[in-house]
Amino acid sequence: MSTPSENRITAVNSRMETLLDIRNLEVRFRLREGIVRAVHGINLRIAPNRTIGVVGESGCGKSITAKAMLQILPSRGKITAGEMLLAPRDGGPATDLAKLHPKGPEIRRIRGGDISMIFQEPMVSLSPVHTIGNQITESVLLHRPASKPEALDRAIEMLRLVGVPMPEKRVNAYPHELSGGLRQRCMIAMALVCRPRLLIADEPTTALDVTIQSQILSLIRRLQRELGMAVMMITHDLGVIAETSDDVAVMYLGRIVEQAPVKELFRNPKHPYTQGLLDCIPRFGKGRDQKLTSIPGSVPDPFTTVPGCPFHPRCAKRIAGVCDRGVPPLLSKVGPEHRVACVLYDAPRPEAAS
Amino acid sequence: MTKPLLEVRNLKRYFPITAGFRRKVVGHVKAVDGVSFQIAEGETLGLVGESGCGKTTTGKLVLRLIERTEGEILFHDNGSVIDLAALRGEELRRHRRHMQLIFQDPFSSLNPRMTVYDIIAEPLKAHGGLTRKDIQDRVKELIQAVGLNIEFMPRYPHAFSGGQRQRIGIARALALNPRLIVCDEPVSALDVSVQAQILNLLKDLQDRLGLSYLFIAHDLTVVENISATTAVMYAGRIVEMAPTETLFRHPKHPYTETLLAAVPKPDPEFREKEAVPKGEVADPSSLPPGCPFHPRCPYAQDRCRAELPALRAMGSAEHTAACHFSEGLALKGIESERNE
Numbered sequence: 071m072s073t074p075s076e077n078r079i080t081a082v083n084s085r086m087e088t089l090l091d092i093r094n095l096e097v098r099f100r101l102r103e104g105i106v107r108a109v110h111g112i113n114l115r116i117a118p119n120r121t122i123g124v125v126g127e128s129g130c131g132k133s134i135t136a137k138a139m140l141q142i143l144p145s146r147g148k149i150t151a152g153e154m155l156l157a158p159r160d161g162g163p164a165t166d167l168a169k170l171h172p173k174g175p176e177i178r179r180i181r182g183g184d185i186s187m188i189f190q191e192p193m194v195s196l197s198p199v200h201t202i203g204n205q206i207t208e209s210v211l212l213h214r215p216a217s218k219p220e221a222l223d224r225a226i227e228m229l230r231l232v233g234v235p236m237p238e239k240r241v242n243a244y245p246h247e248l249s250g251g252l253r254q255r256c257m258i259a260m261a262l263v264c265r266p267r268l269l270i271a272d273e274p275t276t277a278l279d280v281t282i283q284s285q286i287l288s289l290i291r292r293l294q295r296e297l298g299m300a301v302m303m304i305t306h307d308l309g310v311i312a313e314t315s316d317d318v319a320v321m322y323l324g325r326i327v328e329q330a331p332v333k334e335l336f337r338n339p340k341h342p343y344t345q346g347l348l349d350c351i352p353r354f355g356k357g358r359d360q361k362l363t364s365i366p367g368s369v370p371d372p373f374t375t376v377p378g379c380p381f382h383p384r385c386a387k388r389i390a391g392v393c394d395r396g397v398p399p400l401l402s403k404v405g406p407e408h409r410v411a412c413v414l415y416d417a418p419r420p421e422a423a424s
Numbered sequence: 425m426t427k428p429l430l431e432v433r434n435l436k437r438y439f440p441i442t443a444g445f446r447r448k449v450v451g452h453v454k455a456v457d458g459v460s461f462q463i464a465e466g467e468t469l470g471l472v473g474e475s476g477c478g479k480t481t482t483g484k485l486v487l488r489l490i491e492r493t494e495g496e497i498l499f500h501d502n503g504s505v506i507d508l509a510a511l512r513g514e515e516l517r518r519h520r521r522h523m524q525l526i527f528q529d530p531f532s533s534l535n536p537r538m539t540v541y542d543i544i545a546e547p548l549k550a551h552g553g554l555t556r557k558d559i560q561d562r563v564k565e566l567i568q569a570v571g572l573n574i575e576f577m578p579r580y581p582h583a584f585s586g587g588q589r590q591r592i593g594i595a596r597a598l599a600l601n602p603r604l605i606v607c608d609e610p611v612s613a614l615d616v617s618v619q620a621q622i623l624n625l626l627k628d629l630q631d632r633l634g635l636s637y638l639f640i641a642h643d644l645t646v647v648e649n650i651s652a653t654t655a656v657m658y659a660g661r662i663v664e665m666a667p668t669e670t671l672f673r674h675p676k677h678p679y680t681e682t683l684l685a686a687v688p689k690p691d692p693e694f695r696e697k698e699a700v701p702k703g704e705v706a707d708p709s710s711l712p713p714g715c716p717f718h719p720r721c722p723y724a725q726d727r728c729r730a731e732l733p734a735l736r737a738m739g740s741a742e743h744t745a746a747c748h749f750s751e752g753l754a755l756k757g758i759e760s761e762r763n764e
Contacts, residue, residue: 127615128586249704250475279474279642281701284686288700306615309688313695332692350620351690352645354672354758361627362649364620368585 470651
C-alpha cells in the first residue's frame with residue numbers, strides 16, 4: 071500500500087516525535103457555588119508538523135485545556151492532577167508544564183518561545199496603545215538575544231511572511247487602524263516571531279468573515295509547512311476541523327469522548343455525541359426542506375454532576391441501567407487509532423451497535 | 425410568488441464623513457446605496473455579505489431605527505400600501521408593531537435586571553390595551569410557543585444558556601403578533617447543535633404564524649437552509665439576487681462564487697481543493713471606481729475598473745446580478761446532495 075520510504079517516515083514519527091504529552095490532566099475551579107471540574111483527566115499527544123483539532127460545544131473545557139498548557143488559567147482555576155511533558159529543544163529531560171509555577175521564569179520562557187497562542191478576538195488580545203511593531207518586538211526582545219533594530223527587522227519579516235501588505239509601514243500602525251483580517255494576521259505574526267514549536271489557535275477565525283477565514287486557515291497551514299510546528303486547533307466548527315486537522319479530539323463536559331484521525335472521524339463517527347455534532351451542521355445542497363437534526367437539550371451547567379456517562383441525558387442511544395452508572399473510559403474499540411468512550415462498542419459484536 | 429408584504433425601493437443611506445474644526449462634510453460613506461427587494465407574505469429573504477457590506481444597516485432602515493437618505497419602504501397592510509419611511513409619531517408606532525427584530529447576541533440583548541416575564545411582557549405593556557390577566561396568559565402562551573417552560577418566568581436571563589436566551593428574544597419578538605421579523609444574525613453566536621434547534625424553531629413559527637423574515641447572516645449554509653430567496657450584498661449594493669437554490673447552484677456574480685467557495689466544507693476530502701479568496705473586505709468609505717468588487721475579482725477586465733455594472737436580469741426575471749460579464753463566465757456553485 072505505502073512505499074518503503076513512507077513506512078520508514080511513519081515509523082520514525084511514532085517512535086520519537088512527541089512534542090507535548092498530556093497525561094490525565096485535570097483542572098478544577100473553586101467558586102462560591104462549589105468546585106467545578108472543568109477538565110476531567112484528558113490525554114493528548116501533540117506531535118511536530120501535525121495539527122490536532124479539539125472540538126466541542128462551549129463549556130466543554132477546550133479553551134481551559136489550552137490555558138492550562140500555558141499556565142494562564144483564571145485565578146480560581148488550578149491544575150489538580152496530571153502532567154504535561156514538553157520535549158526539550160535539544161536532548162535532556164522533558165519539562166512538566168503542570169509543575170511549573172504560573173509566574174515562574176521557566177513558564178515565561180516557554181510562553182511565546184516554545185508554545186504560542188492566538189485568540190478569537192484580535193481586537194481584545196492586542197494592546198490598543200502600542201503599535202503592532204512594538205507588540206511583536208516585545209516578544210523577540212524577551213526570548214531571543216536581539217537588539218532593537220534586529221527585533222524590528224524580524225517583526226517586518228514576520229509581517230511579510232503572514233501576508234500583511236506594506237509591512238514597513240504597518241509595523242508603525244496601531245491595531246485600530248487595521249481590519250479584522252489584518253489584525254488576526256498581526257496576531258499570528260506576534261505568536262510566530264520566536265518560531266514556537268507549538269501554536270495553539272483558540273477559535274482563530276470565529277470572529278471573521280468566511281472569505282477572510284479561508285485566508286487565515288490557509289495561512290496557518292502554509293506556515294506550519296514552512297516552520298514545521300505543531301498546531302492545536304480549538305474550534306466548535308467541524309468545517310474548520312475538516313479543513314485543518316490531522317487528528318481530532320471531541321470533547322464533552324471536560325472529557326475527550328472520541329479521538330481519531332480526521333478522515334476516519336468524519337467517515338466513521340462512533341460516539342453518539344460526535345454523530346450528533348456532524349448531523350446538525352447545515353450542509354450545502356439540501357435546501358430549505360431539510361429539517362436540521364439537533365442534539366436535544368443543551369450542555370448542562372457545570373455544577374450539576376451527571377452520574378455515569380456525561381452525555382447520557384441527551385443521548386438517543388442510551389441504555390437505561392448502563393449509561394447512568396459508570397463513566398465509560400476512552401478505549402480503542404473500533405480501530406487502532408480510533409478511540410471512543412461509549413458502552414455501545416463494548417459488546418462482543420461491535421458491528422451490532424451501528 | 426404570493427402577495428408581497430414588504431417592498432423596498434432604491435433605499436439609500438449615506439453617512440457623512442466630516443473633517444476639521446468646522447466639521448465640514450468631505451465625503452460620504454455609502455452604507456446602503458440603492459437597494460431594492462421584496463418579501464412575500466410567509467416567505468424569507470436571506471441577506472448575505474461580509475461585515476461592512478450594509479446588511480445590518482438595511483435591516484435597521486427597514487425598521488426605521490435609522491433614517492433613510494432616499495428611497496421607499498412600502499408595507500402592504502390589508503390591501504393598502506403604506507410608505508413606512510414617510511410616517512411619523514403615533515402613526516409610525518401603530519405600524520411598527522407589525523415588525524420586530526431578533527438580535528445576534530443573546531447575552532447583550534436581554535436586560536439582566538428584568539425577569540423573563542417582564543422581558544416578554546414589555547412590548548405588550550408598551551402597546552397597551554391589555555389587562556394584567558391577558559398579559560399573563562399571552563406571556564405563558566409565548567413561552568410555550570418557543571419551547572421553554574413556564575416555570576422560567578420569574579427567573580433572570582443569567583440563569584439561561586445562549587440557546588434559551590435566544591428563545592426568550594424570539595418570544596419577545598412574537599409578543600405583538602408581528603408580520604415581519606428582521607433576524608439579524610440570530611444564530612451566529614450559538615453552538616452548532618443549538619443553532620439547529622433555533623433554525624428549526626424559526627421555520628416552525630413561520631409555518632404556523634405565516635411570518636415573513638428578513639434573515640441577515642454571513643453564514644451561507646444557514647441562509648440556504650431558511651431562505652426562499654437570497655440577496656448577496658457587497659459594498660452597500662445588492663450584487664446578486666435569486667431564488668435560493670438557483671443562486672447557490674448557478675451563481676452569476678463572481679462574488680457569490682467566492683463566498684460559496686470560502687465556506688469550510690465539513691469533509692476532510694475536500695481540503696485545499698478550492699482557491700483561497702484574495703483581498704480584504706471592501707471599505708465603503710473609499711470604494712474603487714467601477715465595479716467595487718474588481719480588485720478582488722479573478723475575472724476582472726478593463727471595463728470593470730471603469731464602469732459600475734447595473735443589476736440586470738439573468739435568464740429569468742427572478743435572477744438578477746450586477747456583473748458586466750456574467751453571461752460569459754462559467755461560475756461554480758455548489759453541487760447538490762454531495763454528502764449523501
